[in-house]
Amino acid sequence: MVNIARPIKILIAILGTDQHEVGALAISALLRDAGMEVIYSGRFNLPAGVVTSAVQEDVDVIGISAHSWEYLHYLDDIFTELTEAGACIPVVVGGSVVTQSDKAGMLAQGIAAAFGPRESASEIVAEIRRLVMPEGGKTQ
Amino acid sequence: MSDLTSYSGIPLEPFYAPEGEGEAPGSYPYTRGKRLPRPGQSWILRELSGEGTAECSNAQFKSLIAKGQQGLDVIGDSPTMAMLDPDHPHAEHAVGTQGVSLCCRADYEMLYRDLPLDSLSFSQSLPSVAAIGGLYLVATARGVAAEKLRGSAIQVALYEDDCCYSRHLPLALRTRLATDSIAFATEKMPKFHALLEDTYYFSESGLESVEEMALGFVELRFYIRALIERGIDVDAFAPRIGILLTCRMDLFEEIAKIRASRRLYARMMKEEFGARDARSMALTVTAHTSGLTMTAQQPVNNVARGGMQALAMALAGVQAMEVSTFDEAYRTPSAEAHLVGLRTQQIVQLETNVTKVADPLGGSYYVEALTDEMERRIAAEVVRIEAAGDIAELAEQGYFRRIFVNAMERLGRDLADGTLQRVGDTCHTVPEDEDRMLKDAAERKIEPCHEQIDRIRDFKCSRDQNRVKQALGALHDAARDESCNLMVSYIAALTADATVGETAGVLRQAYGQAYDPLAGLPSPLDG
Numbered sequence: 001m002v003n004i005a006r007p008i009k010i011l012i013a014i015l016g017t018d019q020h021e022v023g024a025l026a027i028s029a030l031l032r033d034a035g036m037e038v039i040y041s042g043r044f045n046l047p048a049g050v051v052t053s054a055v056q057e058d059v060d061v062i063g064i065s066a067h068s069w070e071y072l073h074y075l076d077d078i079f080t081e082l083t084e085a086g087a088c089i090p091v092v093v094g095g096s097v098v099t100q101s102d103k104a105g106m107l108a109q110g111i112a113a114a115f116g117p118r119e120s121a122s123e124i125v126a127e128i129r130r131l132v133m134p135e136g137g138k139t140q
Numbered sequence: 141m142s143d144l145t146s147y148s149g150i151p152l153e154p155f156y157a158p159e160g161e162g163e164a165p166g167s168y169p170y171t172r173g174k175r176l177p178r179p180g181q182s183w184i185l186r187e188l189s190g191e192g193t194a195e196c197s198n199a200q201f202k203s204l205i206a207k208g209q210q211g212l213d214v215i216g217d218s219p220t221m222a223m224l225d226p227d228h229p230h231a232e233h234a235v236g237t238q239g240v241s242l243c244c245r246a247d248y249e250m251l252y253r254d255l256p257l258d259s260l261s262f263s264q265s266l267p268s269v270a271a272i273g274g275l276y277l278v279a280t281a282r283g284v285a286a287e288k289l290r291g292s293a294i295q296v297a298l299y300e301d302d303c304c305y306s307r308h309l310p311l312a313l314r315t316r317l318a319t320d321s322i323a324f325a326t327e328k329m330p331k332f333h334a335l336l337e338d339t340y341y342f343s344e345s346g347l348e349s350v351e352e353m354a355l356g357f358v359e360l361r362f363y364i365r366a367l368i369e370r371g372i373d374v375d376a377f378a379p380r381i382g383i384l385l386t387c388r389m390d391l392f393e394e395i396a397k398i399r400a401s402r403r404l405y406a407r408m409m410k411e412e413f414g415a416r417d418a419r420s421m422a423l424t425v426t427a428h429t430s431g432l433t434m435t436a437q438q439p440v441n442n443v444a445r446g447g448m449q450a451l452a453m454a455l456a457g458v459q460a461m462e463v464s465t466f467d468e469a470y471r472t473p474s475a476e477a478h479l480v481g482l483r484t485q486q487i488v489q490l491e492t493n494v495t496k497v498a499d500p501l502g503g504s505y506y507v508e509a510l511t512d513e514m515e516r517r518i519a520a521e522v523v524r525i526e527a528a529g530d531i532a533e534l535a536e537q538g539y540f541r542r543i544f545v546n547a548m549e550r551l552g553r554d555l556a557d558g559t560l561q562r563v564g565d566t567c568h569t570v571p572e573d574e575d576r577m578l579k580d581a582a583e584r585k586i587e588p589c590h591e592q593i594d595r596i597r598d599f600k601c602s603r604d605q606n607r608v609k610q611a612l613g614a615l616h617d618a619a620r621d622e623s624c625n626l627m628v629s630y631i632a633a634l635t636a637d638a639t640v641g642e643t644a645g646v647l648r649q650a651y652g653q654a655y656d657p658l659a660g661l662p663s664p665l666d667g
């Protein structure tokens with residue numbers, strides 16, 4: 001039988017004063033094409049706002065899109081806000097500026113997944129599905 | 141070897157055309173170039189710079205000039221571009237990381253310290269009121285005549301909210317800031333290009349060339365109409381109009397785009413806007429290698445891309461160029477990337493001989509056909525957009541935003557499905573551990589400049605608060621009066637040590653908006 005699953009819901013946000021949206025909008029389109037529901041919260045976000053929106057929208061994943069290095073400085077605050085909100089939502093980061101050593105550092109910090117310029121769209125989609133549906137399906 | 145021979149000694153003409161007929165470079169409609177090359181002269185060589193504090197960026201300028209750069213090209217960091225002061229809650233981790241942090245008079249004084257304001261050309265990717273105001277007040281304080289100031293300021297009123305330069309200003313205010321600053325510079329700084337139409341930054345959303353130039357012309361026409369409407373003679377401001385465009389990897393299309401744009405512009409200025417001065421019809425074109433074409437993978441490949449793009453821009457006959465290379469996917473150029481970009485330009489300029497003959501591709505069946513078709517398509521797209529409604533209303537309704545969003549989504553899909561090939565990225569990849577060449581330099585991070593935040597906090601406490609408040613109040617009142625040019629009170633506010641963030645805030649208030657829509661900071665006028 002097919003699982004009657006709701007689509008995976010993901011919040012896509014850009015932090016601080018980074019205004020480059022090309023990656024955020026491109027990945028939002030690709031995730032929608034893959035059947036996910038994307039809440040696009042755009043530019044000028046700070047950690048508290050991201051976590052509040054994520055909790056209110058009941059998203060499965062928080063996706064941070066990065067075209068500058070500001071995001072690296074905000075991750076600790078995002079985890080603190082999540083803890084304070086009592087929310088357990090995986091956080092993923094993606095962007096062309098994400099390097100291999102950034103990834104290692106962020107994974108140690110508690111990021112669920114990080115995508116640099118090498119990851120293809122299909123790899124990103126598959127990884128997000130794995131995060132939300134570790135056993136191959138998610139039901140309401 | 142004489143200047144006008146090939147390497148083997150073959151005599152060269154300044155340009156080639158069918159005998160007794162055909163368009164000459166430097167003559168209407170300027171398809172073949174703004175002017176005939178003068179011996180020993182080429183485009184202005186410059187590299188995009190600005191990093192950390194104004195002091196750090198001033199040192200960067202001097203280093204680039206010592207290496208042969210001929211003009212300065214400065215970009216603000218992301219808070220500066222958003223007109224947010226370094227001590228704003230959103231700015232904390234971005235100060236000085238993607239450009240220079242400039243928020244007050246002292247920053248501008250430091251940025252231009254020891255630089256010859258009357259002979260260098262200053263191209264500024266900064267909020268135009270601050271760029272023009274900052275340069276003007278420093279020159280005035282140093283006793284340099286403003287009439288001698290050269291350079292440019294980008295004007296981004298129509299699309300700034302849709303792309304990377306949102307300042308949370310209403311469109312009516314953005315338009316006024318653009319036209320006021322252009323009107324001010326036309327009168328006080330007649331050599332300065334105060335209307336530089338920047339098609340580069342919004343093309344980075346993934347637009348193709350026809351879309352890029354059509355949107356550029358739509359915005360340019362929007363400004364020209366507004367300036368003429370306020371009674372400024374077209375021949376007073378048009379000689380100093382320029383376009384800063386992008387150069388992608390489809391080289392012939394990019395060359396044809398530039399040739400077509402010059403022709404379209406010349407005809408538009410003469411036939412539609414009634415220009416009589418030939419200088420009002422000859423478009424200044426400056427170009428920047430497209431950041432979107434540069435890959436994070438195998439960064440050294442970007443040096444080859446930059447070389448080809450520089451050659452294309454030289455063949456198209458641009459007035460200035462910037463070549464970003466291997467670290468473009470990660471950061472604003474490092475010192476190493478600056479050197480590669482500058483040397484790339486110098487190699488094209490001094491070794492290839494391509495500058496000796498103007499418009500060397502003119503007459504090529506392919507290039508001429510492509511130029512005609514680009515011209516036809518850009519013109520048709522401008523007509524289509526303008527027929528869709530009032531331009532300001534379209535902008536407010538999100539019409540342009542949808543074009544940019546569609547382009548961003550299209551780019552992602554094109555790269556994902558292989559429609560767009562990028563060597564080292566979508567094909568001919570190498571394993572991560574083998575991708576090391578220039579990688580360390582490309583990935584080297586610029587740390588946020590926290591001392592600038594502290595300095596600005598201290599500066600704000602130590603100013604003559606009454607003087608600041610008075611100047612901001614005067615700026616606010618001037619903004620409420622549609623009949624006055626804001627630049628005078630804007631410069632007076634900077635001179636009185638108000639910051640760019642504060643000026644933006646009181647201008648928002650004058651237009652009925654919140655002083656600080658992002659963090660709810662209190663206005664100095666409300667205290």
